[in-house]
Amino acid sequence: MANPHDRLDQAHYGLLLMTAVFVVMALLAAAMVTTHRDFLQTTQISIRQLNLDTPALFPSGRVWRDDAYAHPAVDLRHNPQLPLFGFFPEDLLSGALKPGQRGTPE
Amino acid sequence: MTAALTCHNLTVAFPLGNGKKRVVLNKLNATFPAGQISIVSGAIGAGKSTLLNVLAGLLRPTSGEVRANDQAVSRWMGVHRDRWRQQVGIIFQHHHLLYGYTVLENIMLPLIPWGRTLSACRRKSIAVLQQVDLLRCAGDLVNTLSGGEKQKTTIARALVTQPLFVLADEPTAHQDDESAALVLNLLDQCTARKAVVIVATHETQAQAFPGKPLRFRLESGILKPLAY
Amino acid sequence: MFSTLQIWAFRDVLRRPVETLLLALAVTLTIAILGTLLLFPRALYDTIERLLDASPAIVVRRVNATGWQPLPVQEALSAVRNVIGVVSVRPRIWGVVRAPQGPVTVMGLPPDYLARGYAHQTERLPSRGQALVGAGVLSGQAAKTITLEGALSRPFEIIGRLPDPTSVFTHDLVLLNMADARQLIGLPEGYASDLAVAVFHEDEQSAILSDLTTAFPWPVQCLTRHQSAGMYASGLNRGSTLSAITVIPAVLAVCLLVMVNIRLTMGRQSELGIMKSMGWTTGTIVRLQLYRTLSVGLPSAAVGLVLALFMVYGPGTTWIGKVFLGWETLPPKLYLAPQGALTVLLEVAGLILVPVAVSALGPAIKSATTDAHALIEGINTQ
Numbered sequence: 001m002a003n004p005h006d007r008l009d010q011a012h013y014g015l016l017l018m019t020a021v022f023v024v025m026a027l028l029a030a031a032m033v034t035t036h037r038d039f040l041q042t043t044q045i046s047i048r049q050l051n052l053d054t055p056a057l058f059p060s061g062r063v064w065r066d067d068a069y070a071h072p073a074v075d076l077r078h079n080p081q082l083p084l085f086g087f088f089p090e091d092l093l094s095g096a097l098k099p100g101q102r103g104t105p106e
Numbered sequence: 107m108t109a110a111l112t113c114h115n116l117t118v119a120f121p122l123g124n125g126k127k128r129v130v131l132n133k134l135n136a137t138f139p140a141g142q143i144s145i146v147s148g149a150i151g152a153g154k155s156t157l158l159n160v161l162a163g164l165l166r167p168t169s170g171e172v173r174a175n176d177q178a179v180s181r182w183m184g185v186h187r188d189r190w191r192q193q194v195g196i197i198f199q200h201h202h203l204l205y206g207y208t209v210l211e212n213i214m215l216p217l218i219p220w221g222r223t224l225s226a227c228r229r230k231s232i233a234v235l236q237q238v239d240l241l242r243c244a245g246d247l248v249n250t251l252s253g254g255e256k257q258k259t260t261i262a263r264a265l266v267t268q269p270l271f272v273l274a275d276e277p278t279a280h281q282d283d284e285s286a287a288l289v290l291n292l293l294d295q296c297t298a299r300k301a302v303v304i305v306a307t308h309e310t311q312a313q314a315f316p317g318k319p320l321r322f323r324l325e326s327g328i329l330k331p332l333a334y
Numbered sequence: 335m336f337s338t339l340q341i342w343a344f345r346d347v348l349r350r351p352v353e354t355l356l357l358a359l360a361v362t363l364t365i366a367i368l369g370t371l372l373l374f375p376r377a378l379y380d381t382i383e384r385l386l387d388a389s390p391a392i393v394v395r396r397v398n399a400t401g402w403q404p405l406p407v408q409e410a411l412s413a414v415r416n417v418i419g420v421v422s423v424r425p426r427i428w429g430v431v432r433a434p435q436g437p438v439t440v441m442g443l444p445p446d447y448l449a450r451g452y453a454h455q456t457e458r459l460p461s462r463g464q465a466l467v468g469a470g471v472l473s474g475q476a477a478k479t480i481t482l483e484g485a486l487s488r489p490f491e492i493i494g495r496l497p498d499p500t501s502v503f504t505h506d507l508v509l510l511n512m513a514d515a516r517q518l519i520g521l522p523e524g525y526a527s528d529l530a531v532a533v534f535h536e537d538e539q540s541a542i543l544s545d546l547t548t549a550f551p552w553p554v555q556c557l558t559r560h561q562s563a564g565m566y567a568s569g570l571n572r573g574s575t576l577s578a579i580t581v582i583p584a585v586l587a588v589c590l591l592v593m594v595n596i597r598l599t600m601g602r603q604s605e606l607g608i609m610k611s612m613g614w615t616t617g618t619i620v621r622l623q624l625y626r627t628l629s630v631g632l633p634s635a636a637v638g639l640v641l642a643l644f645m646v647y648g649p650g651t652t653w654i655g656k657v658f659l660g661w662e663t664l665p666p667k668l669y670l671a672p673q674g675a676l677t678v679l680l681e682v683a684g685l686i687l688v689p690v691a692v693s694a695l696g697p698a699i700k701s702a703t704t705d706a707h708a709l710i711e712g713i714n715t716q
Contacts, residue, residue, distance in 0.1 A: 005210040005232075005244035008224055011345035015336050018344075018633045025636035032643055033672050048388045164611050164707040191706070192613030202608045202710055206349035216612040218342050227338065263612070 111138040111161060111271060111302045113329075116170035118156055130156045132327035133170065140270075143293060143303045143315055148324035154306035155199055157324065158273045161304065162196045163187045174271065192219070195264035197274040199306075201256045203248040203263075209255075210235065210244045213263045220267075234262045239288060253280040261289060265296070272296050272303045278314070290315055339618065343625035353598065354630055360591055361634040361686060362641070368584040369642025369682045376678050377646050380671035385503060386563050390424075390530035391539050393557045394546065403552070404525040413549045419534050419542040425526030427512060429519035431484035438471050440482065440508045442515030460511050465490035470505040482508065485520030588689055595693040599623070606701045607709025620698045627694040635683045642679065 116134040119127040130153040138144040138161075148154050159165040161172055163179060172180040179190040195216075203212050213231040235241045238258045243251060248259060257280045264272065274293065278286040294316055296303050305315070321332040347354050394414075396405040407425045414423045427442035443459060460466055465480060472480060472492075481489045496504040510518065521527065531546070533539055539558040546556055606619055614622075647668055701709055 006208050006214070006228070006345075007348065008211070008341055008345050011348055012224075012336065012341050014348065015341060015344045015629060018629055019335075021633040022636045025633075025640045028640050029643055032647055159707045162611065164607075164710070165705050188610065188613070188615035191611060194613075196611055198611075202604075202611070204605055204608060207345075211345070215609065218338055219614050219618045222338065224338050224341065267613070 110140055110175065111304070112136065112173045113161075114171050114173065116160065116172065117168045118153070118160060118165070119168045129327050131160070131167070131324075131329075134327075134329045136322060136329050136331070138302050138304050138320070140302045141297050141300045143297055143305060143317065143319035144322065145315060145319045146304065146306045146322045146324055146329070147308060148306075152324045153327060154324055155275050157329075158196065158275050158304065158306050161271075162194045162273050163190045164196075192216075192267070193269055194271045194273060195267060195269035197257075197260050197264045197272075197277050199275040199279070201260045203256060203259060205249050206247065208245050208247055209240065209251070209259050212248055212259055213266050215263060216267050231262075231266055234266045237265075237292060238262045239285070254282065254285060257281065258285065258289075261292065265292065268299070270301050272301055274303070274305045276307055277305060278307070286314065339621060340625050340629070343622050344629050346622070347626055347630060357591070357595070357690075358630050358634040360587070361631055361690065362638040364584060364587045364591070365635050365638030365682055365686050366641035366645070368581065368685070369639055369679055370645045371581070371584075372682060373642055373646045373675060373678050376671075376674055377668040380674050381668045383563065384671070386559055389559055389562070391533045391536070391559050392531040392543070392546065393426075394529040394531060394550075395555050395557075396528075396550070397553050397555050404521055405528060407524055407526050410526070410529055410550065413551065414529065414531065414546070417542060417545050417549050419538045420546070421532045421534050423532075424530045426528050426530055427515045427519070427521060428527045429484060429515075429521070431482045431518055433471060433480060433482055433508070435472060438468075438482070438506045438508050440484070440510055440515055440518055442512035443509055444512070460490075460493055460509060460514075462511050462514055463488075463491060464493045464511065465514075466494050466496055466509040467492055468496045468504040468507040471508055480508070482518055484518040486517065488514070488518065490514070584685075588686055591686075592689045592693040595690055596696065599694055599697040603697065603701065603709045604711075606698065607706045607711075610701065610706035611710065616699070616701065619701065620695055623694045623698040624691065627691045631687050631690055635687055638686075639679045639683060642682070643675070 113134045113136045116131055117129065118131040119129045121127050134157070146154050146157060156165065160167050160180065163172075167180055170180075171178045174190065174193070179187065182190060204215065207215075210228070210231050213234060214227045217227040217230060232241065232244065235244055238261055240255060240258045240262065243255055243259075248256060251259065257277070261274075261277060264274070272293065277289050277293070281289060293303050293305065297317075305319075322329050323332050324330075394405075394410075396403040396410075405425070410425070411423055414420055424444065429440055430437050431440050432438075465482075467480060477492060479489045479491055481487060490508075490510065496507065496509070515521075516523070519527070533542060539560055543556050543558070547554055609619060609622075610616075
């Protein structure tokens with residue numbers, strides 16, 4: 001039972017609680033590391049077996065949701081999975097990589 | 107070696123901001139022996155509180171020195187003066203309690219740095235609270251106390267470590283006759299264990315002290331011993 | 335478990351519960367936000383770097399003046415066989431076709447796909463007229479068929495979805511039977527979209543390019559894994575720069591926290607004076623301040639760090655991609671590289687906690703050179 005004349009026992013319990021919070025957070029972080037490890041192996045197996053290169057479309061750039069880019073692999077830098085971020089959109093917007101202007105399958 | 111607190115040419119001057127200084131204590135020489143109450147009386151603003159602050163190591167003198175058991179404590183560097191203050195129990199005129207803490211916690215304050223367990227600190231503090239007849243208020247926040255109760259708390263806090271040097275500034279100012287007698291009795295008990303006890307008080311209250319205390323009068327910055 | 339001083343320090347914290355709670359909340363949120371912003375590009379980079387390790391070393395495409403050409407398989411295999419350093423070559427049948435929600439990548443499963451142990455990851459492989467789709471192909475819909483438009487338009491029965499953990503690589507992917515893929519893309523028998531080449535040694539990727547290029551009787555273009563990684567790295571750097579700019583408001587938040595903490599601590603100077611008069615040494619006061627700060631700061635930082643981890647790596651955390659990258663569908667799971675993530679998180683915690691702790695200690699250390707009387711006088715003059 002806590003001492004009635006001071007609040008030091010409450011402080012002690014508070015410190016224990018803070019320590020518990022710290023420990024729980026550390027365990028949570030460790031658990032997240034563990035659960036994410038499996039994801040990597042699964043994906044690596046898929047990549048190898050499908051011979052995928054460059055990651056899939058990181059969902060999903062607005063540029064890529066344009067039907068104009070739907071065509072069999074026509075472009076020099078077209079990959080099974082469209083690459084991500086800005087270096088492609090500029091080239092595409094500038095017209096340098098417009099599909100349909102290149103060759104088509106015979 | 108008998109314990110004593112002595113002043114040698116002790117001077118304290120406060121700057122007034124216009125290049126001038128106000129000399130509060132002017133080359134004081136005095137010896138306050140152990141085992142006896144020393145009373146320093148004087149008018150309001152005479153410098154009684156300043157003297158106690160310097161003796162307690164709370165304020166550095168402008169010149170001169172304070173010696174405790176033949177050691178020049180006022181000349182010590184900061185960390186050593188901290189240790190000197192651990193041997194001193196000071197009863198402030200304005201209480202200087204920590205608000206937001208209970209009475210018991212305020213009394214435990216001087217014991218915390220000693221590294222004792224909480225239960226040991228509590229035991230000692232409750233014992234002192236009983237001595238000042240304030241156990242009923244142990245769990246109350248100091249904000250809720252009367253002036254007299256706050257002063258008793260200050261006294262208990264000063265005595266909890268059983269210091270060898272007790273400096274009291276107006277210890278009976280807010281007390282009724284019964285409580286004042288209790289306080290004086292406590293100070294007398296300190297002398298029984300050979301502590302140096304110095305009390306700053308007004309002339310009228312100086313008469314109530316038991317036994318044969320040494321008397322000094324502080325006037326115009328000069329400390330004069332008085333005959334009993 | 336705790337010393338008397340540590341308990342006293344936390345008791346001191348409990349004297350001002352509202353202030354303490356606000357400070358803790360501020361520390362938690364600042365660390366969580368800053369951690370998320372710095373961790374996200376790191377997570378993307380770690381994910382791509384790790385996954386690219388499993389991708390083909392070199393991809394070879396046949397090209398002419400107008401662009402891509404279908405690649406005759408037998409001729410290509412004969413040509414590559416003699417290139418030193420090449421371990422294996424696999425033709426790929428793939429293309430980009432229209433789907434209801436936008437372009438998707440279709441891939442024809444190779445004949446020996448089942449033998450390579452992928453079967454355990456899906457219930458069954460697609461036969462003619464069937465498809466396995468990635469998480470983003472028909473996001474938000476529980477459709478049973480999908481109509482794909484390429485060289486012709488055909489509906490396919492969706493027999494399964496590719497596993498969520500692989501979504502970073504399979505998000506917009508549709509796996510078809512080889513014959514269906516050829517038809518949809520318009521690729522005749524005996525031809526492939528390109529070749530996936532494996533090399534004996536990783537460092538040989540660039541070295542054998544010239545031999546590989548000259549081995550074919552027609553012009554080809556080769557893309558190595560290193561080049562792919564470089565493209566992504568440059569793109570990610572752009573994202574990282576944007577994230578770095580967001581550090582500025584976080585730094586301002588830290589400055590604000592420090593200012594508030596200093597103000598709060600300076601208001602306690604008279605209490606420090608009282609403690610000093612009671613025999614507390616400067617060292618004890620400094621330790622008290624440190625315990626006070628850490629007893630609140632450390633758990634707050636821990637909660638903030640875990641929040642940051644959860645926001646980047648946790649399930650269903652879509653808003654980061656939506657806000658910062660314009661993503662319209664569920665983002666894939668990102669790889670948590672412990673070392674990289676730990677470095678970022680410790681940097682963030684240090685960036686926030688250290689200034690806050692120093693701001694609490696500063697006034698305490700300052701009191702070491704000040705008379706206790708001068709500190710206490712703060713009370714008398716108010």
